[in-house]
Amino acid sequence: MHHRQDPLPPPAVNPLHRSRQQQVLVLGGGLMGLAVAHGLARHGWSVHLLRCVRREAAGFAAAGMLAPHAEGLGGPLLTLAQRSLRMIPAWVGAVEEDSGLPCGWLPCGTVAPFTSEAQRQAFPTAALGHPLDRAALETEAPGISPAFICGLLFPQDGQLDSRRRLMAALERACRRRGVYFEEGVVERLCWDEDGSGHRHLVGLALRTDDGARRQLPCGQAVLCCGAWSQQLLPQVPVTPVKGQMFSVQAPRQALRRVLFGPGTYLVPRQDGLVVVGATTEQVGFTPGLTPMGQSRLEQGLRQLLPAATRWPPMERWYGFRPCTGDQQPVLGPGPLAGLVMATGHHRNGVLLAAVTAELTRVVLEADPGGCHNTSWVAPFLHAFRWNRFSPAPAQASLRQA
Numbered sequence: 569m570h571h572r573q574d575p576l577p578p579p580a581v582n583p584l585h586r587s588r589q590q591q592v593l594v595l596g597g598g599l600m601g602l603a604v605a606h607g608l609a610r611h612g613w614s615v616h617l618l619r620c621v622r623r624e625a626a627g628f629a630a631a632g633m634l635a636p637h638a639e640g641l642g643g644p645l646l647t648l649a650q651r652s653l654r655m656i657p658a659w660v661g662a663v664e665e666d667s668g669l670p671c672g673w674l675p676c677g678t679v680a681p682f683t684s685e686a687q688r689q690a691f692p693t694a695a696l697g698h699p700l701d702r703a704a705l706e707t708e709a710p711g712i713s714p715a716f717i718c719g720l721l722f723p724q725d726g727q728l729d730s731r732r733r734l735m736a737a738l739e740r741a742c743r744r745r746g747v748y749f750e751e752g753v754v755e756r757l758c759w760d761e762d763g764s765g766h767r768h769l770v771g772l773a774l775r776t777d778d779g780a781r782r783q784l785p786c787g788q789a790v791l792c793c794g795a796w797s798q799q800l801l802p803q804v805p806v807t808p809v810k811g812q813m814f815s816v817q818a819p820r821q822a823l824r825r826v827l828f829g830p831g832t833y834l835v836p837r838q839d840g841l842v843v844v845g846a847t848t849e850q851v852g853f854t855p856g857l858t859p860m861g862q863s864r865l866e867q868g869l870r871q872l873l874p875a876a877t878r879w880p881p882m883e884r885w886y887g888f889r890p891c892t893g894d895q896q897p898v899l900g901p902g903p904l905a906g907l908v909m910a911t912g913h914h915r916n917g918v919l920l921a922a923v924t925a926e927l928t929r930v931v932l933e934a935d936p937g938g939c940h941n942t943s944w945v946a947p948f949l950h951a952f953r954w955n956r957f958s959p960a961p962a963q964a965s966l967r968q969a
């Protein structure tokens with residue numbers, strides 16, 4: 569792959585001090601924040617990105633599977649994910665071109681193994697995969713446990729090395745495109761109300777790294793706070809789902825496909841590192857690894873690919889997935905005019921980053937009236953609207969600064 573080697577341009581100036589360009593604040597600098605900021609900056613927007621605790625982002629924890637079919641997604645989420653999957657080659661190309669860094673994209677396909685033929689037939693996306701008998705399954709996933717008698721191969725699926733490559737590449741691509749980064753916690757959103765009761769964003773309250781507090785005026789912002797989103801918008805039900813992971817070093821090419829077992833998956837990187845994931849824990853923001861979580865993963869590995877238990881362990885980590893009530897993202901116009909939502913991507917944020925960045929830009933660039941009826945985004949804005957969870961008068965619970 570070709571990567572540009574030219575030196576970094578001089579540091580960006582705060583875009584809010586420039587004039588005439590369209591300006592936007594991106595709240596949160598995890599995977600979505602970086603993807604959205606990069607997409608907007610590439611299209612000439614002046615982007616100011618606010619983030620806190622860089623490494624806590626789930627983007628640094630993700631296995632990076634691009635696996636809508638192996639995940640068995642359905643409905644509008646499958647359509648959105650397939651659209652994102654088709655965008656990945658060009659999107660990765662743009663990030664690599666702007667950053668000069670690789671994203672670790674591998675269109676390696678995914679194998680889902682099953683212990684019975686009935687299970688395979690009942691799998692939601694079975695019609696979109698190639699059936700594998702036991703012999704073909706062994707060819708695609710050498711060493712797979714004899715408990716699995718058949719499988720499905722989804723050659724469309726793939727992976728991005730989110731933890732080691734994509735996040736760094738996106739960050740650098742943003743800087744090179746002039747995105748202005750500021751470290752700090754967004755504590756509150758501020759709005760004005762017009763005579764007809766409509767609220768529109770006018771700014772936010774920020775606590776910077778040195779403890780100073782200040783107000784930042786803004787008319788447009790994108791909320792990308794991941795699992796922490798509800799702290800800013802209590803009426804949008806995004807909660808953390810903790811996932812623990814570990815990695816082992818396999819002999820190179822020991823595994824070429826992502827192996828998506830029931831409860832445990834293996835993601836083989838090109839250099840032989842195999843990521844083993846992941847636990848699903850409803851423990852709020854409780855930090856740290858646990859013996860139970862790690863032994864559950866080790867047991868899952870043994871049941872899926874017994875030989876892999878002899879591969880040396882490398883690293884252990886965890887992160888918090890942003891999960892909504894229906895496990896689907898929240899996208900498009902938010903509860904305040906000028907605020908666009910890009911959160912709640914749960915276990916598919918890497919997969920959905922490309923389409924989220926594009927959809928967010930389309931929404932921001934629409935007429936002030938916000939009419940998207942004829943655009944490709946229309947069905948997604950309806951399916952993933954922020955207020956689909958409850959008919960309650962949502963504005964009532966917004967906290968004013």
Ligand SMILES: Cc1cc2nc3c(=O)[nH]c(=O)nc-3n(C[C@H](O)[C@H](O)[C@H](O)COP(=O)(O)OP(=O)(O)OC[C@H]3O[C@@H](n4cnc5c(N)ncnc54)[C@H](O)[C@@H]3O)c2cc1C
Nearest residue numbers: 596598599600626627631632633754794811916917918919
């Ligand atoms: C263990 C695990 C495995 C995963 N595997 C996959 C996978 O294989 N494939 C896939 O597609 N997805 C996967 N995901 C999901 C994916 O990582 C997430 O969906 C995605 O990272 C969400 O991106 P985000 O930007 O919304 O959140 P994050 O990446 O968590 O970023 C949110 C950022 O916002 C910042 N922030 C929060 N509140 C504030 C505030 N008030 N002010 C300033 N900054 C703030 C946080 O510090 C954080 O940096 C996995 C996730 C986990 C945890």
